[in-house]
């Protein structure tokens with residue numbers, strides 16, 4: 001922090017209020033990012049206070065990281081600096097909610113679980129469904145572009161986010177987009193904030209379009225002998241008129257891990273999980289057609305799940321990274337965006353890489369186009385030199401294998417031990433659009449105070 | 460009009476051949492307007508055939524320091540494709556090839572000049588289609604859709620163009636070719652396709668587009684609701700939404716508009732009704748049947764701001780002495796008030812613009828947006844400060860500067876110029892070309 005830490009802390013207290021600045025070492029430990037702890041945490045209660053803190057930080061050239069539920073601070077490259085955590089979790093209000101118009105505006109620090117309850121009271125929901133759903137806040141979910149199984153039916157965050165308010169690196173509060181469902185006025189700057197890991201601004205408000213809860217839901221499960229059979233089934237579903245809410249494939253090792261987390265999945269199989277929703281007739285129709293499709297592809301028949309099994313399984317799928325890291329603290333989880341026809345080849349590469357490097361591996365496939373692959377070193381953290389060398393080698397190979405033209409995947413490492421981040425670029429290969437991204441970073445945060453170094457290409 | 464430069468013409472012809480360059484006044488006239496009420500004549504019109512051509516044109520424009528503007532079919536409703544400060548208009552009608560159809564992965568890679576409906580026609584045999592469906596889809600281009608983030612009647616269920624674009628090839632205003640996004644659903648890094656879609660041709664020239672293809676629904680049912688008042692119609696929409704039904708399309712025509720339509724196409728609308736609702740439900744048979752039945756027995760319960768908004772728009776029109784017709788995408792609250800006036804009468808024209816501005820201000824006060832799908836362009840740029848603060852606009856302008864530092868690409872659009880609306884340049888229209896009516 002600046003030359004006079006006490007002065008700085010006093011100034012922060014003026015800006016955010018007495019009692020909302022943290023300097024206690026034990027509490028600061030909870031804000032650690034990749035081995036670095038901030039000198040202080042400021043917990044502003046309003047967007048104006050956020051702007052003031054940022055202006056102060058810019059003047060003092062402090063490296064700032066915005067935090068919410070602190071469930072995803074491990075994502076990204078290790079920061080170059082970290083002086084101040086800007087914790088927005090006090091900003092947790094619903095600012096506007098018009099169920100009739102299907103529109104919602106919330107402060108960034110609201111917890112997803114709390115918001116979900118507010119919406120459910122009006123028979124609505126948001127398709128975010130993030131990992132660490134209990135603690136995760138809306139701002140953090142957006143900033144990490146947290147993946148949701150409901151993407152299958154509802155698309156990604158950018159498809160139902162209407163607008164945003166955020167504070168730039170110069171401390172200017174700005175807005176982009178709007179509060180209405182249709183709006184093409186001005187540049188959609190808010191879309192840049194999705195998955196930007198807080199490198200462009202501090203999100204203070206997000207506006208969404210909401211969706212009515214379906215009248216009925218049903219989840220169906222088929223077990224397949226191979227990845228090929230499971231993926232063939234997914235492609236058959238994609239060609240059919242069915243409109244499932246989610247289609248996921250759980251690889252056998254992943255099934256075993258999730259079974260530890262209360263899901264009941266058959267052992268040793270590639271499980272295809274399909275959830276249908278809507279009118280009761282629609283759910284029934286899914287059940288009947290899926291059963292017929294399974295016959296055609298030699299997969300085990302689809303069976304419908306009872307309510308309790310269903311919510312346990314869907315919860316476990318949503319919390320996949322959490323369960324994997326509980327099972328194996330040193331787990332290295334890749335998030336690879338890939339076209340459906342290339343998934344089988346990608347999984348085969350993953351299997352070979354794991355075999356060569358002698359790691360157990362697990363995978364979860366989001367049939368709409370994302371494959372999660374986890375390498376599971378059994379060694380305890382911090383990893384010993386030999387294990388780290390093997391892991392780095394395997395990670396490099398998997399990133400290369402998934403990016404080759406025949407596969408055309410876009411890989412990143414979402415979760416991994418800190419030691420690995422020093423050996424491998426977690427963001428995957430650099431592309432020719434990096435120069436544009438760097439120019440945008442300069443526009444939003446000219447002094448490079450937001451999350452320096454955590455993003456793609458050292459941004 | 461600026462004078463054309465013979466040397467520049469010769470250099471353009473070297474790239475594109477004589478058939479690829481227009482500069483005679485009678486040829487340029489065809490490109491001085493689009494679907495809006497604005498006019499601006501370019502100095503050169505060129506027809507690139509490839510990304511390579513575009514790069515060379517862009518380099519020339521930089522060397523000669525002349526503005527450049529992309530143009531698809533010219534159906535835009537905000538003057539986006541007009542050369543407001545003269546210069547080169549790049550027309551994409553010769554870059555109209557579908558480069559790749561990947562039916563299994565539901566992707567298409569197209570050049571910007573491909574006409575929206577042509578893409579659907581090329582894939583419907585496989586049960587697929589391109590979802591964004593602006594009413595102009597028989598003529599507008601996918602490049603224009605991307606620039607304006609076009610929507611259509613089915614936006615309610617399937618989203619605007621942005622929701623269907625995964626990758627772009629760009630030629631930056633200084634001539635660099637860059638790819639953003641790709642065929643996959645996401646990529647690490649900032650969402651550059653998300654920024655580019657809807658940027659109204661002010662950040663980069665788009666030379667290739669990768670889009671998602673959607674699966675045609677198994678069943679479609681269209682319903683017509685007839686109402687004695689506009690309020691009843693709009694309140695029905697609110698009630699349908701409240702029941703958790705999302706129609707695929709939900710269009711409302713007020714009495715005046717439906718009579719105009721009826722006179723023209725004889726669609727069978729009841730002439731004596733005050734409003735009609737056209738609703739479409741689609742999806743699986745089981746869902747369509749239930750939703751159609753439920754919509755048919757919806758009661759009327761007043762709730763949101765939509766009915767009040769329509770009443771106020773009518774009042775504003777009357778206070779300026781105009782009849783305002785309304786047709787709109789009711790499901791997502793996207794209004795298209797239509798002010799009827801004679802464009803040859805300059806006084807009337809100015810009054811129509813004032814009416815439109817008044818309506819816009821009112822909609823913004825109600826928490827709405829300036830434009831739901833047609834873009835800001837040079838028609839609503841002066842109204843931007845009503846919706847955005849100086850800090851908002853400053854950031855947007857600096858983003859523009861990051862892509863388009865010289866400002867040569869599509870100048871005078873999107874951002875306020877500092878001129879009053881009354882100063883919009885109007886040229887009297889020749890009588891034969893007169894088309895009364897403008898959409899605000």
Ligand SMILES: Cc1cc2nc3c(=O)[nH]c(=O)nc-3n(C[C@H](O)[C@H](O)[C@H](O)COP(=O)(O)OP(=O)(O)OC[C@H]3O[C@@H](n4cnc5c(N)ncnc54)[C@H](O)[C@@H]3O)c2cc1C
Nearest residue numbers: 529531532533534535539593594600603606610660665832
């Ligand atoms: C009768 C009618 C009905 C309409 N209905 C709808 C509707 O329902 N929904 C809707 O959203 N719109 C509608 N529109 C508006 C218009 O059709 C859309 O905005 C359409 O997307 C414009 O496409 P275009 O090819 O005509 O583009 P143009 O008008 O030629 O250009 C529009 C903008 O795109 C830019 N541009 C074009 N090509 C490129 C490129 N390759 N690279 C960079 N910039 C480029 C231009 O510079 C300009 O700013 C309607 C228009 C009419 C006349």
